[in-house]
Amino acid sequence: MSQQTERISIVLVEDHSIFVEGLQSVLRKIENVEVLATFSTGEEALEYLQEQPADIVLLDISLPGNLSGVEICRLIRRSHKTTKVIALSNHTEREIVGDMLNNGANGYLLKNASLPDLQNAINQVMMGQCVMSEDIRNIIFAANAPLKSMPRLTSREKEVLYWISEGLTTSAIAAKLFISVQTVESHRYNLLQKFEVPNAVVLVKKAMELGLIRSDSNTRTSRR
Template sequence: MLRKKDNIRVVLVEDHGIFVEGLNTVFQKIPGVEVAAAFNKGEEALNYLQQHGADIVFLDISLPGQLSGIDICQAIHRTRRKTKVIALSNHTEKHIINDMLNSGANGYLLKNASLQDLENAIAQVLQGQFVMSDEVRGIIFSPSGIPKKLPRLTAREKEVLHWISEGLTTQQMADKLFISIQTVESHRYNLLQKFEVPNAVTLIKKAIGLGLIKVDEEQ
């Protein structure tokens, strides 16, 4: 599933040593994945990333020190745009999940994630998709509030919005809709502008809140 010539460099930011040991054991079972470093404080992780970088950071939210996982995610999003961030937390409060996603996280998993969940998450975020645990998806996509304003979308933008919500990559959407990758990217950009959101995660969250995307409650 993972296709990359060099090892995928993963950094762990987690203050529970036993959980870090468990993650190390799990990641050793995923071919092509290397745990490059692990930190229990966000400040140390940011210093490391500035010098060495990483492909993916698995980030807890509650950490010792002055910086929370949300602060760290924002800093990574500003300074290491190519680094993907996946929250790995026990927090299921909707406002915390929202804050993490709005800070630029590429996914949100709970700590009960399986080896297969982690492997799938790595593959998907490296392809430009976002990932969530089923429980997190149910929390974040639950209806809340009354829509303020419905963006006016073209028929093609509605199609692209649908396929983004299904997790398709830009290439997959181009193939399915018989349009160029550049055209798909243009529609994605227009959607972000019309919904006034920074990324695909918050785009889908807002579209569902506005009733523009239906969620299968049986999932």
């Protein structure tokens, strides 16, 4: 018996109609994805989301109107806690990428992303992961400034860091460690602050560089 795949609802916020048409055509090829609506301004999208929730918003950064993509991202994440935001842009400046991630974006893709890239990004953010195009990851990692000192972590923070590096979601980490989701979120926030990074992807890279976690899955340390 085949298991029915849960639908993923998407809203597109992009002011170039030709790109919107092309993106919709690509998204139709993903079996479990449904495009609810498209908007050329962030303000229109915010009004729509008040009445019709969506799982994911694919959001351009340079938009007409009074609000930028960064501001729209912040407002969506503040008012719609379960809605994921994936930036879809041609901007590759580290500051802009950082602004989007710091304001709650769950992913950052370039507009030349392929169908497999889009499909993977959609699936990953729905599982609580942060995703970025390879070029964006390279920009973020290459420009990463060294820490002034080695972060001092509590034993619980080390455990949370380990499971983040293993790709577990916040809820999965909470179940592993028998603590609340809110407590895991608090540890995540503290780790980002201590490592001076915008998201979990860069967090794991820095921790690997400092030798706090291993880069391969066969070197897991036992926990007392």
